[in-house]
Amino acid sequence: MDGVVDLGQDVFAIDTRMGGYSGITAGYVIRGDRPCLIETGTAKSAPRVQECLSYLGIEAADLATVVVTHIHLDHAGGAGDIAAMYPNSQVVVHEKGARHLADPTKLVQSARRVFGPAMDRLFGDLLPTPAERIVALGDIGHIDLGAGRSLEAFHAPGHASHHIGLVDSVTGDLYTGDAAGIYVPETQDVRPSTPPPDFDLDLAIASIERMRTALPTRLLFSHYGPVDDVSLTLDRSIEELHLWVEMVREARDRNFDLDHAVAMVIEQSQVRLPAFHDDADVVLKFEELASTAANVAGISRWLDKVEGPGSTSGDAAGVTR
Template sequence: MEYIAPHIRQLDTLLAGKSHISASFLIEGDEPALVEAGAQSSARTVIDALQAIGIGPEDLRWVIVTHVHLDHAGAAGDLLAAFPKAKVVVHEVGARHLVDPTRLVDSASRVYGPLLDTVYGRMTPSDRDRVVPAADGMEIAVGPGHKVRIIHSPGHAKHHLAVLDLPTGTLLVGDAVGVLIPEVGILRPATPPPDFNLEQSIRSLGIFRSLNPTDVVLTHYGPVPDPMETLLAAEGLLVQWVDVAKMELQQNPDATVQELAHVFEVAFRDVYKEIAPEDLSMFELLNGLESNAAGISRYLTLQQDAHVGGR
């Protein structure tokens, strides 16, 4: 588990048996916090990795999830079972899903299909009294004089939050900035259904910039090379992807998600042409063109409905 900042370690959850696609982060202190539970399929890997560096069953105090998608929060219930003194911190809007994951798992099974069980796993419910709903700006002490701050950052999901480590200025951003797999080296926006919202995403990226973070760290995967540049690039990419979809849907209002995904593939072919097919397929697994197409198409439809309804 390598250090990415003083007292912050990055843990590879080996999602789908692959390295460098999905991470959790340990913020060390007297009351250590794990940011991102990971998928249920990774629970064993995470527990073993923590134990290997001396975090025993009685030691972990916090599990903070950036949002309740299964690759981030799927293992929350299993981690609470393995670490009886820990509580799970989640955006107040997402908290109920950890207590009763039925609807979450149902909708994930529609999005992931067979990958749900082969790659992600499901979710063990968390005890209500061990779930801490986080308001924006809430601070959590991980040690004397060492706090982390919860930053609400909707857009990728309406219940998305980021975690700012106050002593170092390291900002753990979940999926709010996108996905950048080191082997691929290209930032891609993550715009899944049902919540993706362009305006909210742009606002959240602005909040991140205003924090002037020392480092911006993606769950998929790790610290980005240049924080400010990446935050700006993320905004530009979101606008670009939404514009491509908007143009297509103007010409072909009944385009299916698959057709829209193909439009993205063609539009961005040059961007990905140097990438090895194996690396590209990992990218697709995490953050597929169809998922982005479905999220953007839903966002544009809702926006249009709101506009028509407003007249």
Template sequence: MAAQPQNLGSDVHMIDTAMSGYSGITAAYVILGSRPCLVETGTATSAQVVRQALAGLGVGADDLATIVVTHIHLDHAGGVGDLAAAFPRARVVVQDTGARHLADPSRLMASARRVFGPAMDALFGELLPTDAARIDTVGDVGSVDLGDGRRLEGYHTPGHARHHLGLVDTATGDLYVGDAAGLYIPPDDASSLTGLGSSGEMGQMLPGTPPPDFDLDLALESLARFRDLRPTRLLFSHYGPITEVDDALGRAAQEMRLWVSIVRAARTDQGGQFDLDHAVAMVRERTRERYADLLARPEVAAKFEELSSTAASVNGIARWLENEDKRLSEANGQG
């Protein structure tokens, strides 16, 4: 049975989308009011869970005004087609680079099937197309009307994905970070409103650096942009709220830099070549003590590994490093 939505205050409710049957791994958020808005859909296989949660909050088929996704990865936007059909009056909002893939998901789905193979259907399901006439796009900046003078301000924040948006609620200062700040894993005793444990512990943060779009420089610029927005709270799609904004953004940058440095060292060990198994082993070895609290919770570590595997993150970093090498080589050649 799906968990009940958590009331985070100011008409904001967090919905556990129960990805792959797990709790506490992927969140959607609904902002109630005169123009209810859903932020993130979860996977296609989660669409029914989200529909039921919205119904429990009094949001009927004709009530939802907007569906917004931070980016088009299938754990965030896989349910768009199903939910657009279930809520026929809702506009769908996405960063403009990703809009065509919601209208025609065939290339996105083919790519995902190559990556995930037989596990694809169980993990994500099928992203159904959305009528292009219902899709609104955000470029570098844009806004979503939440009614009664309240808005979501959207900001293009690439680095994790070229089609990524950060979203700020003008009424609360909440910042929906998507995956631009990586994954946040609350401590066991975290409260629903702060994300902190009873002792004030913040929990664990992990980088999300998958191919093909990861770019360290862009990712760090996006984190700096988040900081400049001066949010009051971060709402992670993976997973939940945290009030320690500056600490969390600082740690997100630190984790990215650390993993990049380890993968770079792994390439050096192999004479500049990339060996995935060697790089993954180095990351695990050099972060074992750092992530000891998480590794002491093997069931939690396992579900987040399924969502965002070490191998996928290492592959994304390796691809970026290879592209950086090419750029430097071309620049030196031109010089």
């Protein structure tokens, strides 16, 4: 089936096609005794995800677990729909995100404020998940996949306070969510995702280092796909984070407002990473997913916190991906 890729050992990547784009938002399925879906995609993706699960032989009664790495709408927007489609599934989320899945009112309101008319095109509304079906994880967690196989979860804040990473006990795969940035298959390189209000450089780097200590065999990025070269990729994630923070710091030193800071970062990135910027389609879809403006606003908000307000300060609250 188009957009379903067999990654071996009962692991499958499915393209959830956020906003109709191919190759930016992945969900993963671990088939087996207790089938598990990692990332629901957006609410609008739910029928597509259901179709993919059905293709993999997983019907309404079969799905045991749904895990979301964090509650941003490109990862968990379909949680309510998927919970309704698969009535036996438990929905696993970090404890800081649990109440927003049970009652998404505030999350949806703030997303609508940030995305305006693009909200319906990209995401749709996150529906509530019945509270009794939500399993909230703390610093670590264990998800039973059956037959002695499990996912071991750990808190991985930095991109978002409610972010977790997951390691498959059989394959050594590490589900990175957005905590190690965004992998762009077209250029085989990473790009940071540092949105407000949560982005924190120190926590983000600590989470990436935590991933390294798990000695993963492969990284499975929600954006987008599997990556074998673990240590090089994690190194690049950290390097890009530092570079982006330095660029925003420079813009503040030069007293640029947020718009000028964004323009400066784009200009410097075009020089630094011409392969990415040469392909207009790639730039467009990854900007929809994690825009330079959201990244700069998130870094700026973090700098405000650690260094005091600067020229790029402003209302950057509530960007939800």
